[in-house]
Amino acid sequence: MKKIPLFLITLFLFISCETEKKEAEKTPEINEKTIAAVSDEMLENAVIYEANIRQYSKEGSFDAFTKDIPQLKDLGVKIIWLMPIFPISETKRKATGGDFASKIEDPEERKKHLGSYYAVSDFTKINPEFGTIEDFRALVKTAHDNGIYVILDWVPNHTGWDHTWLKTNPEFYTKNAKGEITDPLNEDGIPVGWADVADLNYDNKELRKAMIKDMNFWLTEENVDGLRCDVAGSVPTDFWQEAIPKLRETKDIFMLAEAWEPELLKNNLFDMAYGWDTHHRMNHIAKGEETVADWDKRMQQIDSLYERNDILMNFVTNHDENSWNGTIEERMGKGAEAFTALSFVAPGMPLIYSGQEYDMKHRLKFFEKDEIPKEKGKTWTLLEKLGSLKASNAALNGGKNAASYTKISTSKAANVLAFKREKGGKKVYYIGNLSKEAVITKIDLAGSFSNYMNGDMVTFREGQDVALQPWQYMVLVAQ
DSSP states (O other): OOOOOHHHHHHHHHHHHHHHHHHHHHSOOTTOOOSOOOOHHHHHTOEEEEEOHHHHSSSOSHHHHHTTHHHHGGGTEEEEEEOOOSOBOSTTOBOTTSSBGGGOOOHHHHHTBOOOTTSBSOTTSOOTTTOOHHHHHHHHHHHHHTTOEEEEEEOOSEEETTOTHHHHOGGGBOBOTTSOBOOOBOTTSOBOSOTTEEEBOTTOHHHHHHHHHHHHHHHHHSOOOEEEETTGGGSOHHHHHHHHHHHHHHSOOEEEESSOOGGGGGGGSOSEEEOHHHHHHHHHHHTTSSOHHHHHHHHHHHHHHSOTTOEEEEOSOOHHIIIIIOOHHHHHGGGHHHHHHHHHHSSSEEEEETTGGGTOOSOOOSSBOOOOOOOOOHHHHHHHHHHHHHHHOGGGOOSTTOOEEEEOOBSOTTTEEEEEEEETTEEEEEEEEOSSSOEEEEBSOOEEEEETTTOOEEEEOTTOEEEEOTTOEEEEEEO
16 A cells, blocks of 8 residues: 655645635625514514415526515515415326316326325425525515515314325324224315325324424524414314424524414413405405495404404415415405405404515415415505505504504495504594495594595594595504
8 A cells, every 4th residue: 555645645735724724715604693683573563475486487597586685674564474485296197177186187287286285295395386495585685685574374183195204203183983094084074175284193192302402493493483384273272282392492583373262372381373354355345246345344343252462364365275265356446455455454453475575366276386476566655655554654564562552443444444543643544335336425533634545634524425436545654
């Protein structure tokens, strides 16, 4: 064996050290924290954005979305909720039409059907369809650099049929009388209709530990700021009572429940729940099936069901509504703008769903590739204006120390919605004719105001008749 001269060994070590030094300089720690901790103050005027990575761009990638994050600030966005980013199971993968992709004979056609984001095969991996873990880290860092927090869509109720737990821990799953693992079932034992996923059994304590461990992985290792938990009401409340305090021990986080149940917001569990009934009232009023009186009942219901510091999410669309129930225009017609403004001005936190900001007028495919429009138009301008008011005027605070909400009487109570939001001496009013009929009404309001939407000055006098066209609305700021 030949001996290597000492000077060659020294040279080799020098070159190796220099190479490592350059590599370290070239790849800085991408997950370095660059944003303040989640706080109640931030939540007061936040807008949340639901990002559908698959459909957001032609590429359907993290990188394509990351490039646009800086401009989301212009819409007042402070939280990005990423729809599930995890690998999707191949077994029982859903196809458009609701059947399994495996039943499609043509292999090229079968490839088009990418399955449901909510059929997760591994909670600790990245879906290669979207990119790499490095791409994901770049997304998080870009958001943080722009003062925006990132939460992941978490799927605690079930897994896809390829999940490793089905082999390693079958006891984690719900089983029928024959000992077979089942898809999620209703209380009467009839399947919910989610045949592409296997139901988890939270009676198993080891499942609970494993689920909390996987949740914590993203908070501690990947710098994520919280979770949006899918069908949170279908998971036992005592699991959340066990899990969320442990997650909060790690860092300050934001937790969103896809649920309406008030108990999920108590005792520092979830920060925000879905305003499903608020959304339904808007849909029904837009279709002429309900009136403003039903909105008023909903506001009273919120006061009776929820505590003062509970936050509800307001929305005119989201991934479920768009794909399964129709576009904003299909559901709300000519009232779309009035209800969009209402979602920002009413108590709570407004949601923007991918494509909404670009005037999207089609239902996105759910199980295969599709694409949102990317041309800024009327809705971008509207959301930018509403986001600016939300961010700058305490009267629209909608967090744990929200501005007050006071109904204002009108002589056309079935058609005209009028209310005041107030906090810290700031006042914002919403007046809207939420009907397809032109109305003349008296409004219990006097004074001069700036119509924020067009800059005009508006004066109301006691007993004055006010004419409102169908779906006409005003957002008034007290001078």
